[in-house]
Amino acid sequence: MVEVPLDVPAANVEPLRLETTVTAVYRTGAGGKWSDDFVGVIAYIPPHSRRCISPLLYSAWIGKDYMRCLARVKDNKRSLRPFMASNDARMELEA
Secondary structure, X not given: OEEEOOOOOOOOXXXXXXXXXXXXXXXXXXXXXXXXXXXXEEEEOOHHHHHHOOOOOOOOEEOOOEEEEEEEOOOOHHHHHHHHHOOOOEEEOOO
């Protein structure tokens, strides 16, 4: 499950959450400390979900099909277990 930022001005709007294919996972954080709550992912965004996301406003787009998003570790424990147990900063996944 990934969280996709939406093209809406209100700060209290929940991000779009969707099950999708992820091609890479990477650590996020600030101040030299990795986050234990979220990881960054490169996620495929299906065409029907792109309507509410503006590729002009988000530099997170990678080409027309993939976007840098966040994934909550607690919502993806099983699939993220190998990555979280490693010391890797980034892991490429098989598509």
